[in-house]
Amino acid sequence: MSQILMIEDEPRISSFVAKGLKAEGLATTVAATGREGLILALTGGFELVILDLGLPDMDGFTVLEKIRAQDPGLPVIILTARASGEDTVTGLTSGADDYMPKPFRFAELVARVRLRLRSEGHSSSAPADPVLRHADLELDPIRHVAAIGGVEVDLSAREFSLAETFLRHPGQALSREQLLSRVWGYDFDPGSNVVDVYVRYLRNKLGVTRFTTVRGVGYRLVDEKDYQPAGD
Numbered sequence: 559m560s561q562i563l564m565i566e567d568e569p570r571i572s573s574f575v576a577k578g579l580k581a582e583g584l585a586t587t588v589a590a591t592g593r594e595g596l597i598l599a600l601t602g603g604f605e606l607v608i609l610d611l612g613l614p615d616m617d618g619f620t621v622l623e624k625i626r627a628q629d630p631g632l633p634v635i636i637l638t639a640r641a642s643g644e645d646t647v648t649g650l651t652s653g654a655d656d657y658m659p660k661p662f663r664f665a666e667l668v669a670r671v672r673l674r675l676r677s678e679g680h681s682s683s684a685p686a687d688p689v690l691r692h693a694d695l696e697l698d699p700i701r702h703v704a705a706i707g708g709v710e711v712d713l714s715a716r717e718f719s720l721a722e723t724f725l726r727h728p729g730q731a732l733s734r735e736q737l738l739s740r741v742w743g744y745d746f747d748p749g750s751n752v753v754d755v756y757v758r759y760l761r762n763k764l765g766v767t768r769f770t771t772v773r774g775v776g777y778r779l780v781d782e783k784d785y786q787p788a789g790d
Contacts, residue, residue, distance in 0.1 A: 560675055562586045563604040565595030565621060566637070567614050571660075575608070578664050578740060582726070584671065592616035599625050599632065606674055608667075609654070611638040611645070619652055626653040633674040637662065664740045665719040669699040690725040692779060695764060697725050704764075711763055716741065720756050721764065724779035733776040753777075 562579055566572040567590045576586040587604070589595035592613040599607050599621075607625065611618030622634060634656075636649045641659030649657045656670050672688075690697045694707045699722055704711045713721060719741045723732065734753045742752065757777055761769055770780050 560584050560606070561604045562606050562608065562671065563589065563595065563598055564608040565589045565592065565599075565613065565618070566608070566610045567591065567612070568610075574739060575664070575667070579668070579671070582668050584668075590614075592618065592621045596621050596624055600628055602629070604632070606633045606635065606671060608635050608637050608671070611636060611640050611649075619648065622649070622652050622654060633677075635667075635670060635674065637667070661743050663715075663719050663743060665699075665722050669722075673700060690722065692725050692728050692768075693781060695721075695725070695768065697722055706764065713763065714759075717756060717759055717763070720753075721760055724760075724769070724777075728779050731772040731775050731778045735776075737776060 560583075562584050564572055564575055564586055566575070566588065569590075572588045572590070576588055579586045587598065589598050592615050595607075595609070595613075598604065609618050609621060613621065618636065618638065622636070625632060625634060630653070634654050636654045636657045637660065638645070638649075638658075639660045646657045646659075655674055658667060658670065676688075688698060688700045690699065696705045697703070697718070702715075702718060704713045704718060704721060720737065723737060723740050737753045738750065741756075742750075753776070757769055768779060770778050772778050
């Protein structure tokens with residue numbers, strides 16, 4: 559299992575990301591300060607760092623500079639509320655491998671993490687085919703392309719993220735809360751019906767019989783022969 563270090567002082571965000579990455583098979587250690595994170599990053603036990611810039615004891619750029627001075631090859635993804643063009647350029651020119659602004663989509667973060675692990679050769683197994691498949695449905699998270707039987711289907715960014723979540727957990731009943739947190743992020747409204755709305759969008763575009771309703775829970779991606787209508 560790949561070992562990820564997250565340097566983030568906001569507990570709500572770090573807990574959300576750590577739990578989500580664990581569900582994706584990525585073990586995550588959280589450091590709440592720049593000093594603690596720097597010590598952990600330089601132990602050599604981590605394969606990727608997710609770094610916030612607004613840390614309580616030192617600026618994230620300082621942490622990045624010190625990591626790069628001692629471990630130039632360690633992948634670093636900046637995840638921050640500082641989304642100005644100037645900060646983005648500074649982060650990338652200072653040695654960050656990627657730069658994501660908050661708020662963010664969890665599925666996109668996972669895709670970027672997996673891409674960096676593969677490109678840097680840190681994956682614990684042979685590089686995997688990035689394309690996700692279920693029956694004749696294919697999703698390429700890197701190229702952001704969806705296709706049915708080889709014919710491309712136009713999905714919005716949110717539809718694609720929801721479909722990707724289902725394809726990463728085929729046959730698993732996913733609750734509305736799980737789908738909200740993974741697709742709409744840590745700042746979601748648990749009372750929203752947006753999941754139901756977007757599942758309808760996916761059924762219209764990808765096929766009604768791919769997504770079955772699990773009453774009292776949420777939805778499940780199934781083989782079309784296993785689809786059971788629920789009157790919705």
